[in-house]
Amino acid sequence: MQWLSFPEGENGTMEEASRTQASSTARLLRRATGVLGHALRGSRDELGLVESAANWLWRRVRVPVRTGMLGAGLAAFLLAAAPGKARAATDCLACHADKSMTDASGHSIAVDGQKFSASIHGSLQCNSCHTDIKGYPHPDHPAPVQCRTCHVDEATALTGSVHADGKEHPCTSCHGDPHAIFPKTDARSAVYPLNVPRTCGNCHSNDGMAKKHGLPSVYPSYMDSIHGYALTEEGLLVAANCQSCHGSHNILSHKDPSSPTYKTNIPKTCGNCHAKIDTEYEAGIHGKALASGDLKAPVCTDCHTAHAILQPTEAAFRMQSTPICGSCHSDKFTTYRDTFHSQLGLLGGYVETARCWDCHRAHDVLPATDPHSSISKANLVTTCGHCHAGANASFVQYEPHANSRDLKLNPGLYLVRLFMNLLLISVLTFFVIHTIMWLIRSRYEQVKKNGANGGNHA
Amino acid sequence: MPELERVAMENQEQASGKTRYFLRFTSGQRYLHAVLFTTFLGLAATGLPLRFSESVWARAFARGVGGFGAILFFHKLCAAVLTLAFLIHVKDIFTRKLVNREKGIFWGPTSMVANWKDARDLIGHFKWFLGLGPRPRFERYAYWEKFDYWAVFWGMVVIGFSGYAMWFAPFFARFLPGWALNAVLVIHSEEGLLAILFIFSIHFVNTHLRPDSFPMDMVIFTGVESEEEFKAKRPMEYERLVREGKLEKRLAEAPGSWQINFSRVVGYTAIVIGMVLLVLTLTAYFG
Numbered sequence: 001m002q003w004l005s006f007p008e009g010e011n012g013t014m015e016e017a018s019r020t021q022a023s024s025t026a027r028l029l030r031r032a033t034g035v036l037g038h039a040l041r042g043s044r045d046e047l048g049l050v051e052s053a054a055n056w057l058w059r060r061v062r063v064p065v066r067t068g069m070l071g072a073g074l075a076a077f078l079l080a081a082a083p084g085k086a087r088a089a090t091d092c093l094a095c096h097a098d099k100s101m102t103d104a105s106g107h108s109i110a111v112d113g114q115k116f117s118a119s120i121h122g123s124l125q126c127n128s129c130h131t132d133i134k135g136y137p138h139p140d141h142p143a144p145v146q147c148r149t150c151h152v153d154e155a156t157a158l159t160g161s162v163h164a165d166g167k168e169h170p171c172t173s174c175h176g177d178p179h180a181i182f183p184k185t186d187a188r189s190a191v192y193p194l195n196v197p198r199t200c201g202n203c204h205s206n207d208g209m210a211k212k213h214g215l216p217s218v219y220p221s222y223m224d225s226i227h228g229y230a231l232t233e234e235g236l237l238v239a240a241n242c243q244s245c246h247g248s249h250n251i252l253s254h255k256d257p258s259s260p261t262y263k264t265n266i267p268k269t270c271g272n273c274h275a276k277i278d279t280e281y282e283a284g285i286h287g288k289a290l291a292s293g294d295l296k297a298p299v300c301t302d303c304h305t306a307h308a309i310l311q312p313t314e315a316a317f318r319m320q321s322t323p324i325c326g327s328c329h330s331d332k333f334t335t336y337r338d339t340f341h342s343q344l345g346l347l348g349g350y351v352e353t354a355r356c357w358d359c360h361r362a363h364d365v366l367p368a369t370d371p372h373s374s375i376s377k378a379n380l381v382t383t384c385g386h387c388h389a390g391a392n393a394s395f396v397q398y399e400p401h402a403n404s405r406d407l408k409l410n411p412g413l414y415l416v417r418l419f420m421n422l423l424l425i426s427v428l429t430f431f432v433i434h435t436i437m438w439l440i441r442s443r444y445e446q447v448k449k450n451g452a453n454g455g456n457h458a
Numbered sequence: 459m460p461e462l463e464r465v466a467m468e469n470q471e472q473a474s475g476k477t478r479y480f481l482r483f484t485s486g487q488r489y490l491h492a493v494l495f496t497t498f499l500g501l502a503a504t505g506l507p508l509r510f511s512e513s514v515w516a517r518a519f520a521r522g523v524g525g526f527g528a529i530l531f532f533h534k535l536c537a538a539v540l541t542l543a544f545l546i547h548v549k550d551i552f553t554r555k556l557v558n559r560e561k562g563i564f565w566g567p568t569s570m571v572a573n574w575k576d577a578r579d580l581i582g583h584f585k586w587f588l589g590l591g592p593r594p595r596f597e598r599y600a601y602w603e604k605f606d607y608w609a610v611f612w613g614m615v616v617i618g619f620s621g622y623a624m625w626f627a628p629f630f631a632r633f634l635p636g637w638a639l640n641a642v643l644v645i646h647s648e649e650g651l652l653a654i655l656f657i658f659s660i661h662f663v664n665t666h667l668r669p670d671s672f673p674m675d676m677v678i679f680t681g682v683e684s685e686e687e688f689k690a691k692r693p694m695e696y697e698r699l700v701r702e703g704k705l706e707k708r709l710a711e712a713p714g715s716w717q718i719n720f721s722r723v724v725g726y727t728a729i730v731i732g733m734v735l736l737v738l739t740l741t742a743y744f745g
Binding site: 337338339340342343344345346347388389390391392394395396397398399402404410412413416417420421423424427428431432434435437438439440441442443445446 | 509512516520525588629631632639648652656659660663664668
């Protein structure tokens with residue numbers, strides 16, 4: 001056993017140890033051959049071949065390994081071919097278990113052996129990763145660990161991503177303590193769904209890289225969003241976390257047409273979860289415009305924002321939604337603001353009044369000429385009737401976007417407004433002049449009557 | 459003469475039994491005015507935040523009173539009470555004319571209906587402003603008082619109708635064209651704004667804040683005014699009553715000090731609220 005020096009659980013029975021040993025042996029076997037192939041040929045295809053061979057070998061020997069020492073023997077045989085002698089973790093921990101141990105620049109180089117042995121890499125030898133350490137004493141500055149050696153797909157994806165030029169170690173920035181890496185399904189993992197926002201937030205919040213690099217501080221917005229709430233408060237593993245939309249290793253700028261956050265890809269990205277809404281959106285006028293290449297057409301994030309996504313029924317969202325539509329439909333926004341709907345809507349505590357999407361629908365927005373549209377003539381009574389009980393055919397002749405400043409479009413309304421304004425201006429002008437003259441004259445009389453100072457109380 | 463000083467003097471004179479008081483407004487008229495200005499202040503205070511819903515104070519006010527739901531409730535409540543008062547007033551006028559056969563309701567010196575003398579008074583008043591003639595001698599209701607009355611009357615009909623058209627829109631839509639539903643909001647808000655600006659600037663100054671009455675004309679609260687004030691403000695009416703021998707009939711008791719104090723509290727409160735609303739309106743309008 002000693003020659004393989006597998007980490008042993010303190011309370012582990014012999015049987016458990018054997019099982020751990022068996023599966024670890026297999027992993028080790030594959031890694032070792034991977035390292036071997038990589039070192040010898042450096043070619044990815046051939047490396048794959050070697051790995052496949054190792055996998056095949058493992059499948060063959062799996063049963064005997066579980067029951068006996070055959071697998072271990074085989075592994076030992078193969079390991080012998082690996083460059084450098086495998087150093088036992090216990091040997092390294094003889095020094096590195098000291099929690100106060102630091103390198104010359106003061107960084108901790110302590111390793112928690114227990115944590116490491118529980119981690120996904122727990123079955124590996126120290127020099128599986130620290131390949132340049134062949135014995136003791138070892139160099140003062142060992143070479144940086146190349147995760148790529150094994151995780152070649154992830155490393156390749158990372159190379160093309162926005163994180164490629166990271167000065168920090170690109171892997172551990174997200175996966176955390178290199179000696180305590182867990183699979184993403186493990187709650188202890190830094191990339192476990194519930195932990196992802198905090199991990200990304202290490203950099204993408206005002207305290208982190210965001211400020212330094214002028215990136216928007218998205219972490220607080222996300223945490224306050226409906227997704228953030230679902231994830232952190234309700235613990236919903238299916239709630240969207242950072243990597244649900246951005247991917248993980250291959251994160252691309254939203255300006256990159258192949259990024260899932262590129263404008264034209266956003267409906268599909270959100271549609272991964274919100275499938276029905278995506279279908280509705282694509283049938284609507286905005287979805288069709290986007291499909292035809294109109295990049296001005298709004299996608300999910302234009303209305304819902306990317307990170308600070310609110311529950312649409314929430315008062316805050318209802319209050320902020322109309323200006324968003326208005327940022328493109330400015331003419332409709334102006335006329336909307338003349339209406340009672342808008343006046344009521346702007347006052348807090350009364351968020352029920354019609355916003356754009358209460359009438360036009362939110363996702364399957366269709367022009368009035370489309371018979372399926374919520375604002376088509378045939379559907380108006382139903383649409384208005386959602387709020388206005390007793391809405392009838394003549395009631396829905398009300399124009400929610402009438403323009404009282406446009407004589408041609410709304411002559412009646414224009415003239416009414418003109419008359420009211422003239423009445424207001426003429427009455428007030430006349431009486432303001434009248435009153436001012438009266439005041440001056442009365443004051444003059446008063447001063448004349450009561451003496452130069454206008455009397456005691458003037 | 460400022461009101462405070464005059465009241466003090468009148469109280470002294472009254473003690474010596476010199477001053478006589480005459481009735482100008484009946485209790486019914488005073489109550490009508492009280493209901494009118496109370497509901498009007500309520501309507502203005504709840505209507506303005508809507509008219510200027512984008513202003514900061516409108517939102518703060520809405521939040522303070524419990525959102526628009528509360529504002530709308532008070533607005534409708536005041537509207538309903540004011541409508542009732544208006545209908546009682548109209549019924550009262552027609553009862554006086556048709557049942558009691560009272561004279562001078564629709565025509566004559568005591569009527570609210572404008573006549574040639576009002577036109578002459580208006581011109582004469584302007585001449586006096588400019589120092590081109592004597593001060594006109596007014597009858598029971600001066601032309602600006604008649605204007606106040608008819609402005610309210612017209613406003614009641616116009617604002618009331620447009621308000622109810624919005625309140626019961628599906629019902630009114632049965633006999634109004636579609637665009638009328640758009641028009642009623644324009645009418646309601648413009649006419650409301652006019653009423654607010656007029657009352658809180660013109661009416662306040664003409665009736666209460668001008669030097670003759672400053673700081674407040676108490677007659678609408680106490681119902682009575684002194685002989686001196688009567689003669690100075692409405693010489694034509696005074697002389698007509700003397701001529702017809704009806705002056706003694708109008709004699710009334712001097713207002714009690716509680717009446718004056720109460721009137722002051724109510725009146726100043728109304729004026730202050732009105733002024734605040736006026737300032738808010740103007741800042742929102744020009745801001």
